[in-house]
Amino acid sequence: MSATGWLVTGAVLALLAALPYWLPRTVVALRVRIFAWVGGEEGIQAPGREVPAEEFKKVYGHPAANGRSRGAALSDLFWYWLSPGPEVHQEHLEPGPRYDDVARTTRQILAGLSRQQWTELVGRCTRRVLDELPGQAHVQVRLRDLMMPVWAEVYYEVVFREPCPRHVRDLITGNADDVVSALKCTGLRHMDRRARLTAYLRDRLAHDPPPVPLPSALSEREQAYYLQGTFFNTAVVQMSEAMAHLLLALATHRPVQDRLLAGEEDPDFLDGVINETLQHFPLFGVAHRITSGEIPRDGRAPIPAGSVLLFNYPEYQGSGADVFDPDRWLRQDTRPSASIPFGVTANRPCPARGFAVLTMRVAAEETLRRFRLESSAEHTRSLPSRGPCLLVPHTTSAAGSPAGRRTRLAVMRLADRWASVPRSLTQLVLGSYMVWDARRQGLCRTYFAASSGGSTSVTAGR
Numbered sequence: 001m002s003a004t005g006w007l008v009t010g011a012v013l014a015l016l017a018a019l020p021y022w023l024p025r026t027v028v029a030l031r032v033r034i035f036a037w038v039g040g041e042e043g044i045q046a047p048g049r050e051v052p053a054e055e056f057k058k059v060y061g062h063p064a065a066n067g068r069s070r071g072a073a074l075s076d077l078f079w080y081w082l083s084p085g086p087e088v089h090q091e092h093l094e095p096g097p098r099y100d101d102v103a104r105t106t107r108q109i110l111a112g113l114s115r116q117q118w119t120e121l122v123g124r125c126t127r128r129v130l131d132e133l134p135g136q137a138h139v140q141v142r143l144r145d146l147m148m149p150v151w152a153e154v155y156y157e158v159v160f161r162e163p164c165p166r167h168v169r170d171l172i173t174g175n176a177d178d179v180v181s182a183l184k185c186t187g188l189r190h191m192d193r194r195a196r197l198t199a200y201l202r203d204r205l206a207h208d209p210p211p212v213p214l215p216s217a218l219s220e221r222e223q224a225y226y227l228q229g230t231f232f233n234t235a236v237v238q239m240s241e242a243m244a245h246l247l248l249a250l251a252t253h254r255p256v257q258d259r260l261l262a263g264e265e266d267p268d269f270l271d272g273v274i275n276e277t278l279q280h281f282p283l284f285g286v287a288h289r290i291t292s293g294e295i296p297r298d299g300r301a302p303i304p305a306g307s308v309l310l311f312n313y314p315e316y317q318g319s320g321a322d323v324f325d326p327d328r329w330l331r332q333d334t335r336p337s338a339s340i341p342f343g344v345t346a347n348r349p350c351p352a353r354g355f356a357v358l359t360m361r362v363a364a365e366e367t368l369r370r371f372r373l374e375s376s377a378e379h380t381r382s383l384p385s386r387g388p389c390l391l392v393p394h395t396t397s398a399a400g401s402p403a404g405r406r407t408r409l410a411v412m413r414l415a416d417r418w419a420s421v422p423r424s425l426t427q428l429v430l431g432s433y434m435v436w437d438a439r440r441q442g443l444c445r446t447y448f449a450a451s452s453g454g455s456t457s458v459t460a461g462r
């Protein structure tokens, strides 16, 4: 072979060997462009040129930043991912009596447990799920998958006030996993999995409804959709994602985990780890609002009515920062002020904000009581890998030698990086298809055109 031939072959081989390092990032950038192109450019970025970081909270909390779905092309995509029943999902309901009825019911259901009861319930469900793991030295898990059954059991019991039967737990995790996989574009929607849970809930509501009365403004079918959307999708997905981030952060920051395992830390330290995790990996990427009136601003043109505001959490919280420093949460003067893990109080914040950290702490303590966590997987906000992690029981013989540990982590790193190559291509293809299909189906657009905000239902789509 000529010198040029060797050079070209070398360059191609180098490019191929480095695939896991450049392809996923290129694909993400390409996906963002395709999404913007198919979805249509819209929206005011916050923080951004028009809404600087200093005005972020003020604009987000303004009473006119209150439209949720109507009038934004982006809503078609969220409604598509959340079907069936996006029109009664608390997050996407327009302000008004229906929203008030739904939000009040959510508050009542969640307020049914004292802090002690939350602690007991989450501890019990976590232990039961961990008991199901095979009893071998090292168990390799995906953290999101490990945690999902825990929250399915917890939220079933929160709603129905009785333990979750195994087959119902499978229905709930089947539904939640399907929604989150579609949201992350790692899989298409499987409406049959979602419909199976709806059928169960409709039957259950007809024969044995939960103790807290469901919103009277909703039909029986919509009540099933409400429970499915808020409790058996959002609650289960958000808590599983938050726990996957927390446990992966512990697995990849050994000194932090060691401090917790030593048991000498102030109880606030674990809360600091949770806060730092939600600061680096906020569960929301972008929350959007449609303005119902003008938003006046000092020294700038007002934001007109009908604008789509895009509140970018990672950007606002400065999530790209390298240092993972839980200690900064322990002192008032070092806490980051740009931190809104549960939204802004003035504009529809998360109803779980009062106990989500508590319940994460309980689930983390139960896990750390049994296992040391080890991982070398890449930790990104969207975590499409679902958080590969080794659970190593706390026995010296099971932990193995340091050399063995290094080898395990090296193998995991290699497998994780190479798995990202086909996965990112899959995300590109499926994501583009879903953005196109959501736009074609126009669930939100059609709903408002047909009902003018009334009680028309949206067909679930395919």
Ligand code: HEM
Residues within 6 Å of the ligand: 090, 091, 092, 103, 106, 110, 230, 231, 234, 235, 236, 238, 239, 242, 278, 283, 284, 287, 288, 340, 341, 342, 343, 344, 347, 348, 349, 350, 351, 352, 356, 357
């Ligand atoms: C660590 C876990 C969680 C985090 C970080 C989180 C974060 C958030 C954020 C940032 C928002 C506001 C989004 C916006 O402004 O549009 C929100 C809204 C919401 N969250 Fe959570 N969430 C979590 C857990 C939960 C759980 C367990 C539930 C259910 C019980 C839940 C139900 C909701 C609902 C219904 C809304 C919409 C509120 C409304 O529009 O009235 N979340 N969440």
